[in-house]
Amino acid sequence: MSILEVQQVSKYFKGVRVVDGVSLSLEPGDNLAIIGESGSGKTTLAKMIMGLISPDQGNIQAQRQSLQMVFQDPNQSLDPLWNVRSILKEALWTKRSLSASQKEAQMAHILKAVGLAPDVLGRFPHEFSGGERQRLCLARCLLSRPKVLVLDEAVSALDTLVQKQIMDLLKQLKQDFNLTYIFISHNLRLVRHFSDKIAVMYQGKIIEEGAVSAILQSPSHPYTQELVRTAFYRHL
């Protein structure tokens, strides 16, 4: 039983076909990487999956409440005028039945899960580092109890070391919260030890899809071959 079904989805911006007949299927517990260069339509696809923009053709079957998204730039994904408590509470907007103390308890629990101290609640986004902000974004997503997390270049804006920490955290959270990931990235090396499956996007199309090992060992499309060669060519 698939948790997300994307069928022949296309999107045009001013006559340009940004996403071109993309189909995807996600089983619970999957960890799918979508790889592609900037402009290949990855973020547009992610936003369509999230229901933030509607596709021009095709359809997407998913439970909207079970999807959450982590954005690329941690500086832009937290409202600079809000403190952490209000930022996190926003994720519980639709959970009207929860009492204030239940909300506080959930927030404390999630903050611990993403490795942040409970005393950050009164602080503001500008007081955090990029990595900490991305942890906050994760905490906010997890509060709404999603089944699928769409991670749109979620670590691309971070330093290499911090990237590693967040990737480790993501692996841990996947286990702890039974999550399914769509990990969108342009970095093949990053997903090698992270994802199970890879879909390669090129000019709005998914040109190749399969298990990580299969794609890395025997890429069939010329673009994927070029991508694998540059990513793992050790004598640059």
Added chain:
Amino acid sequence: MNDAVKHQSRTQLALAAFRRNRAAMLCFWVLAVLYGLAVFADVVCPYSYQDEDRDFSYCPPTAIEFMDHGHWVRPFVYKRTLTFDADHRRDYVIDRHTKYPLRFFHAGRLFTVDRPGRLYVWGADARGRDLFSRIWYGARISLSIGLLGVAISFALGLLIGGIAGYYGGWVDAVLMRLCEMFMMIPGFYLMLALRAAVPENFNYVEVYISVVVILALIGWASLARIIRGMALSLRERDYVLAAKTFGVPDLVIIVKHILPQTISYSMATLMLTVSSYILAEAGLSVVGLGIQDPIPSWGNLLSDAMSIVPVIFAPWILLPGLFIFIAVMCFNVIGDALRDAFDPMVEGSSIEN
């Protein structure tokens, strides 16, 4: 983590920056004094705004005497009598034999002089009314009309601009064409036209409200246009998208995510608009379309100074103009200071990318 660190929002940081701006703080306190005097006009002023005495038309400012024959005494004023000089001009002769003592905390007023004595702190107008009193009663109207007008036009401008920018598309198109209709017409003529549409038999409260509404209707459009432009870019921010994914309603997103981001611009504009509304009210009143005599406003007080003859013989009737100038200047300085304080580029915080 240091527990002693107080976590400040950007608004708190900006207000702290504002407080360090001495010129702005001075203006803030000047305005506070002006508003305080307006609020407590009943107490501060020696007379009510309509207390007239035609025998003292254009009587010059009265000196308050503290010494009598070299001794400190209770403050008093000398009697004045109206005479005419050889050119038939008014001349108020001081009669040093008749004194009227100042009465403090009498009849609910801080200081006043019993009749037949008259105390004109800043001189009298044509009908012998105390200009000092009329200025502070007038301040009630002039200083509040701007704030009220701004409150309405900002509520309109922010909401309409926010909605237009956030939704875009045909909503945006309809609302912006509406704005342009208001912006096309030159402000002062629109004001006159709207005022002409108001029935003439209105009492002063109704006139006051209609002037407020007229001012508000003029101001909202330009603000809405600019807020719309900002909302257009702010709606693409990731935290706005995130809020959508959490199921937060659009109106809540507009009011709590989008509009607060426009604060640096809107705070500054708010102050500048208050001052332009004070001027607009003065403009309306000077041409006789604003608040009507005997209710004073700085604008209609100044309309007494429209002809040159009284200005030559009674220059103090220009004083309301000075207060319009002071109030407008203070609002402008505060507006500029707020813009600087909220601008992250000026105060070295690295929030805006």
